[in-house]
Structure formats: C-alpha cells, structure tokens
Amino acid sequence: MTDKILVTCECAPNIALIKYWGKLNEELIIPLNGSISITLDRDVLSSKTSLILLKTNNRNIQITLNNKTQVFNEGDLSKNSNDIINKKRFFTMLNKVRQNCILSDPFEYEIKIKSSNNFPTACGLASSASGFAALAHCLSKAYGYKGDVSELARLGSGSACRSCFGGFVKWTTGENSFDSLASRLFPSNHWEEMNIIALILEDGKKSVSSTHGMKESVQTSDLLKERVKIVENERLLNMENFVREKNFDEFARLVVQDSNTFHAVCLDTYPPLFYMNDKSKEIVKFVHEYNNLDSSLKLAYSFDAGPNCFLFVLDQHLNELLFLLRNIYFRNFDLKDKVVSNNLSKKENFING
Ligand code: DP6
Numbered sequence: 001m002t003d004k005i006l007v008t009c010e011c012a013p014n015i016a017l018i019k020y021w022g023k024l025n026e027e028l029i030i031p032l033n034g035s036i037s038i039t040l041d042r043d044v045l046s047s048k049t050s051l052i053l054l055k056t057n058n059r060n061i062q063i064t065l066n067n068k069t070q071v072f073n074e075g076d077l078s079k080n081s082n083d084i085i086n087k088k089r090f091f092t093m094l095n096k097v098r099q100n101c102i103l104s105d106p107f108e109y110e111i112k113i114k115s116s117n118n119f120p121t122a123c124g125l126a127s128s129a130s131g132f133a134a135l136a137h138c139l140s141k142a143y144g145y146k147g148d149v150s151e152l153a154r155l156g157s158g159s160a161c162r163s164c165f166g167g168f169v170k171w172t173t174g175e176n177s178f179d180s181l182a183s184r185l186f187p188s189n190h191w192e193e194m195n196i197i198a199l200i201l202e203d204g205k206k207s208v209s210s211t212h213g214m215k216e217s218v219q220t221s222d223l224l225k226e227r228v229k230i231v232e233n234e235r236l237l238n239m240e241n242f243v244r245e246k247n248f249d250e251f252a253r254l255v256v257q258d259s260n261t262f263h264a265v266c267l268d269t270y271p272p273l274f275y276m277n278d279k280s281k282e283i284v285k286f287v288h289e290y291n292n293l294d295s296s297l298k299l300a301y302s303f304d305a306g307p308n309c310f311l312f313v314l315d316q317h318l319n320e321l322l323f324l325l326r327n328i329y330f331r332n333f334d335l336k337d338k339v340v341s342n343n344l345s346k347k348e349n350f351i352n353g
Pocket of ligand 1: 015016018019020021029035128156157158159160210211212304305
C-alpha cells in the first residue's frame with residue numbers, strides 16, 4: 001500500500017497541419033476525420049502539471065491552474081462559471097484510469113493537481129491540448145494505467161491526444177474509444193530545419209469555443225461532409241508523405257489549403273463562425289505575396305479556431321522572414337505579443353515520477 005504518489009509532467013501544445021473539426025461521438029470525443037499535427041518545443045511553450053495522490057480520509061479533488069484553486073467533491077458534475085476545468089471530462093478521464101490500473105485501491109486517494117503554463121494563458125494560444133496531455137500522462141503514471149495515454153488525453157480534449165507525443169503526430173478516427181488514438185509519425189528531429197512562428201494578433205478568449213463551434217458545423221454544414229471525405233481519402237496520406245520526404249513546397253500548399261478549407265466550413269456553418277479577423281486576412285495576403293516572389297513556396301500559414309496565426313518556415317528563410325515581419329510588416333501592425341520563434345528539434349515531452 002502506497003501512502004503518497006507524486007508525478008510531474010510537462011507537455012507542449014500542438015498545431016494541426018490537417019485539422020480536426022467535428023465529432024462522430026460527442027461523449028467519447030471520437031473525431032469525424034483523422035488529423036496530423038506538430039508538437040511545439042516545450043522550452044518555448046508548455047504546460048507543467050504535477051499530481052499528488054494521498055492516502056487520507058478525504059476524497060476531495062483539488063485543482064490549481066495558474067495559481068487559481070478549486071476544490072470539489074468526488075463525482076461533483078455541477079457547472080459553475082468559475083470552474084477552472086471541465087469536471088465532466090475530468091471525471092471521465094479519472095474513472096477510465098481507475099477502472100483499468102495496477103493500483104489495488106484506486107478510489108482511496110485524495111487528489112491534488114497543480115498545473116501552470118510557461119506562456120500567458122491569455123496570450124491566445126491554446127493551452128487545453130498541452131494541459132490535458134500533461135494531466136493524462138500524470139494520471140497514467142500515478143495509477144499505473146494499463147490503457148493508452150492518448151486515449152485518456154482525448155477524453156479531456158480531442159486535440160490533446162496529439163500533445164502526448166513530440167514531433168509529427170497523427171490521430172486516427174477509430175470507431176470505439178480504444179481505437180481512436182494518437183501516435184507519433186516522425187520524431188521532432190526528423191525535420192530540424194522547420195520553424196514555427198506564432199503571431200499573436202489577439203489575446204482575448206475565443207468568441208465561440210472549438211467544442212461548441214464544431215458541434216454547430218456538424219449539424220449545419222454540408223461542406224464539412226465533403227471536407228471529411230477529402231481529408232480521409234487524400235490529405236492525411238499526402239501530408240504524411242510530404243513530411244516524410246521533407247517536401248516543403250507541397251507541405252506548405254497542403255497546410256494552407258487545409259486551414260482554408262477548415263475556415264470555409266466555419267463560414268458554411270449556420271450561423272457562420274468567423275474565427276479569422278481582418279488582421280488574419282492581411283497575414284494571408286502577405287504570405288501569398290511573399291511566396292509569389294519565388295518559384296517554390298517558402299512560407300505557410302495555419303489558423304485554428306481564432307485569429308492568431310502560425311507560420312511555417314525553413315531555417316534558410318527564417319532570418320529574412322523575421323526581418324520583414326519585425327521591420328517592415330508589423331511596424332504598422334498592432335501585435336499583442338512578440339513573435340515567438342520555435343525550432344522544433346529541441347525539447348520533447350518530459351515525465352518524471
Ligand atoms: C481548430 O480539441 O479544442 O484546434 O475536442 O471539443 O476539446 P474538443 O476540441 P479541441 O478542438 C481543436 C480544434 C482545432 C483543430 C485541431 O487542433 O485539430
């Protein structure tokens with residue numbers, strides 16, 4: 001019998017190259033289409049989570065997220081505006097672990113979780129993927145979970161399953177909870193010359209959450225059905241091949257196309273979802289103008305469910321691009337946060353305990 005178990009984990013956010021948008025199963029978070037992403041360098045952006053299991057008579061759950069603490073009882077599914085975690089999803093993860101683990105007495109512990117991001121939560125970058133991935137790793141390790149860690153993370157937030165691994169990661173649809181899993185396609189050092197730059201154009205909270213937005217799209221968008229087909233029949237395989245071959249020209253074209261198709265689906269949703277704003281569109285124009293200067297593509301953009309932009313560029317063009325962004329382009333532009341440059345090849349997820 002163990003009285004105290006402590007585990008710490010650090011995971012980085014991921015950026016989808018081929019995006020997930022729409023669920024086949026809402027409860028189990030099984031997606032309509034597979035997706036592929038890149039996990040960022042955890043030195044630049046990461047969520048660090050620690051989990052303590054204590055043998056006491058107390059069955060409370062205490063969660064601290066970026067210095068805000070909430071305590072709730074086992075099984076409390078009540079929703080409050082000041083909740084710092086989606087309790088329903090949290091208990092789904094927790095119960096999944098407790099039902100299939102090596103601890104003989106998994107329900108006998110008090111749970112304390114502390115999580116913080118090394119980037120401002122309000123800077124407009126998704127922290128739920130890195131946060132739920134780190135939580136899933138901690139739960140898995142602390143309880144000795146016998147299932148797949150990416151399944152656990154997915155039950156917290158779909159895109160989180162991809163943050164369980166570093167490098168290039170694929171999440172396949174599946175039909176059941178146990179076969180909708182993420183796995184690593186290539187390690188981060190596979191394409192060392194790749195850089196990702198996050199342009200923070202707005203730092204507020206999203207107007208419509210991804211969870212809600214994709215539900216509306218599934219219910220109302222015909223274009224979504226077409227996108228699911230093209231992603232499943234062509235794009236996933238093509239993206240995997242372009243990354244394998246390190247073919248930046250084709251990679252860039254497909255990243256841009258998939259981001260645009262996703263936002264077209266948002267526009268086809270009724271009522272429409274506008275995630276990109278005028279500044280986002282200015283960036284799109286800039287990227288195409290920049291690419292038109294050469295015969296092959298040098299730069300790609302991708303936008304998630306918000307106005308902020310992720311740029312993909314190889315080492316050989318990085319300095320030129322940063323110079324243009326800082327000295328010419330963004331001089332007249334209100335950037336909320338500095339340009340974050342990220343080289344993929346550095347640090348991957350870390351777990352200790
Ligand atoms: C646009 O994973 O945040 O970033 O599964 O409901 O928690 P839930 O949604 P979430 O959706 C992410 C959507 C996206 C695309 C992507 O990351 O693939």
